[in-house]
Amino acid sequence: MSDETEKLKSGSVVMDADEMRRAWTRVAHEILERNKGVEGLAVIGILRRGAPLAQRLADAIERIEGKPVPVGQLDISLYRDDFRTYQPRVGTTQIPFDIEGKTLVLVDEVVYTGRTVRAALGALVDLGRPSVTQLAVLIDRGHRELPIRPDYVGKNIPTSRQEFVKVFMTEMDGEDKVVIAKDA
Numbered sequence: 001m002s003d004e005t006e007k008l009k010s011g012s013v014v015m016d017a018d019e020m021r022r023a024w025t026r027v028a029h030e031i032l033e034r035n036k037g038v039e040g041l042a043v044i045g046i047l048r049r050g051a052p053l054a055q056r057l058a059d060a061i062e063r064i065e066g067k068p069v070p071v072g073q074l075d076i077s078l079y080r081d082d083f084r085t086y087q088p089r090v091g092t093t094q095i096p097f098d099i100e101g102k103t104l105v106l107v108d109e110v111v112y113t114g115r116t117v118r119a120a121l122g123a124l125v126d127l128g129r130p131s132v133t134q135l136a137v138l139i140d141r142g143h144r145e146l147p148i149r150p151d152y153v154g155k156n157i158p159t160s161r162q163e164f165v166k167v168f169m170t171e172m173d174g175e176d177k178v179v180i181a182k183d184a
């Protein structure tokens with residue numbers, strides 16, 4: 001069993017599958033309300049767990065509006081400010097549409113320091129110029145180190161820096177839940 005799995009065993013569940021589904025459906029409605037529908041809208045998930053969340057968001061938007069929304073996934077590994085010491089690539093950028101002029105919703109499961117989102121914005125600059133970029137996260141756990149604030153939040157979870165938040169997703173982890181645990 002990995003160290004992370006061991007630590008998570010002592011953690012507590014702060015969102016179950018139903019809560020995740022409801023929160024994400026609400027976020028889909030908020031996106032449609034703010035942007036007045038799907039015209040020009042596209043969704044891009046930050047790898048890894050942002051990708052299945054972005055797909056779920058696009059599916060929810062299509063269920064509500066009856067129109068498809070382009071979905072992509074973004075690997076930000078090479079744009080991280082700690083890329084010299086951080087782990088290698090976590091996946092492949094796949095964006096099968098032109099982001100130029102789009103209303104782009106970036107998706108991630110957790111925002112913490114904001115450094116991942118900063119890297120994602122840097123990666124997007126190399127791909128084109130959306131007319132607007134917005135940020136949707138399932139969990140905002142606070143402790144930002146950069147001036148970044150999500151436009152849509154599934155749940156705000158106040159944390160200490162000694163904790164960590166792990167989002168489990170059926171697509172990757174076999175179940176949906178959010179766990180908070182001590183990171184020590």
Ligand SMILES: O=P(O)(O)OC[C@H]1O[C@H](OP(=O)(O)OP(=O)(O)O)[C@H](O)[C@@H]1O
Pocket residue numbers: 046047048049050090108109110111112113114115116117
């Ligand atoms: O705001 P930050 O301090 O950058 O932290 C948030 C990031 O941490 C997690 O990524 P992780 O590296 O754990 O990757 P994963 O999505 O592949 O699990 C999460 O997906 C965010 O991308």
Ligand SMILES: O=c1cc[nH]c(=O)[nH]1
Pocket residue numbers: 110112141163164165166167
């Ligand atoms: O608690 C944290 C911090 C960064 N990334 C996560 O997924 N969880």
